[in-house]
Amino acid sequence: MSEPHPCLGCGACCAAFRVDFSLHELDEMGGTVPAGLAVEVTGSTWRMRGTDHLPTRCAALTGKVGEKAACGIYEWRPNPCRELEAGSDACTRARARHNLRPLQGF
Numbered sequence: 001m002s003e004p005h006p007c008l009g010c011g012a013c014c015a016a017f018r019v020d021f022s023l024h025e026l027d028e029m030g031g032t033v034p035a036g037l038a039v040e041v042t043g044s045t046w047r048m049r050g051t052d053h054l055p056t057r058c059a060a061l062t063g064k065v066g067e068k069a070a071c072g073i074y075e076w077r078p079n080p081c082r083e084l085e086a087g088s089d090a091c092t093r094a095r096a097r098h099n100l101r102p103l104q105g106f
Ligand code: SF4
Pocket: 006, 007, 008, 010, 011, 012, 013, 014, 084, 085, 086, 087, 090, 091, 092, 094, 095, 103
């Protein structure tokens, strides 16, 4: 039996960093990200709502970080979320902010 993926339930990176992405990723521009969950930063750059708040938490995140968190728009999330790799330095920093240990074996 394989181990569940460590991101399942974690969500620390969704509650640690600003998440900026291109205007063209918005659903209303032909992309996938629901515009209602994002705010405009500049004409060409948008940000997931809540990711520049303190405490930081993406508006699309559901559940409790480190226990039962999930992305409510997983299939439609923007590129920065797709690119952040489990076990990367950013992952480790995000987890540390939530008192979670670094992933092992990634
Ligand atoms: S990439 Fe790291 S911080 Fe983000 S959900 Fe996965 S394990 Fe958690």
